[in-house]
Amino acid sequence: MEVLIDFIPKQVFYEPDALNYPLGKKLIDYFQSINIPMxxxxxxxxxxxxVGDTPQEAYKEAKHTLVIGVRRSKTFQTCKPSAHYQLPLATSCPGMCEYCYLSTTLGPKPYVRIYVNIEEILDMTKNIIESRAPEITIFEGAATSDPVPVEKYTGNLRRTIEFFGREPLGRFRFVTKFTDIDSLLDAEHNNHTRFRFSLNCQYVIKHFEHKTPQLLDRVIAASKMLKAKYPIGFIIAPIFRFENWQDEYTELFVLLEKYLYENMPPNWSPKDLTFEFISHRYTLRAKSNILNVFPKSKLPMEEKERKFKYGQFGYGKYIYNPDEINELKEFFLNKTEKFFPGAKVEYFI
Ligand code: SF4
Structure with missing residues (x-):
């Protein structure tokens, strides 16, 4: 049975300006009506x-806090290599993945933020698309968040998917671990949105991806999106080496094969799938943040077992050794081709 991971904040903060937008007013009225402290x-x-007496408590408190804001920045950040620009619909998410890539950027209290000026955000998006015509411009909706857990409150994802459905030169993509996607099934996407799911094997989900849906539930959600004729894809990340990693990751492909082929629409081919693979890596800064919040973390972060690689912003990261990465790469590329012949592997890092 599907376990719904339902995000209900324990407290809400709001910018008074948010009341000037219909969505802001609706949300503030709603949280007031269900007696959430605001x-x-x-x-x-x-x-x-x-607040929180320890870093762990403060982190948990932040993950139960929703902030309703107005996004004022007049620019979008670039988003290489997966898209041209980020499209910020939310920041952070209620999940508690130990390795979360946002833990370094959002600081020790990664509270969940939503933006109520969606029309202004989409107007900016339109201007960017028009300025790059006749090129196609791709936007990434999950660069700073997992946008699905807050969708039931904002409807911003659906609005954005339908906006891109009407834009001949705009494309949208985002990634999620969450499964509360039924409200998006009948959105008019016009094949302009690629819906990607972030997957991992059961072992990794159980040990490191707290407060996120199980693998089977994510695969079922992906098969629903496929049935709704969305272009879909998968990010398998972070990939870890541990005892039995081959068996665990093979199981992932077996499960995916079963559900996707059972639910594929007519004329669908695995060639329409995309895969992105990211092997585990960490910086010393991330390691120290992670251990602050998860002091008993079993994430493999032993510098002596890794290769140090200089990063582009002056800090280095610890990646698996080259022969280990090659072995992982060969394994995942082979499995992809075996289970989904012709599927596009966008990158393996
Ligand atoms: S689901 Fe994604 S954004 Fe949320 S905590 Fe996990 S890695 Fe971070």
């Missing part, structure tokens, strides 16, 4: 009042 905040970027 407080104004001057900026969604700097929220004070998320």
């Amino acid at each position: 407080k104004p905040t001057t900026s969604h970027n700097r929220v004070v009042g998320i």
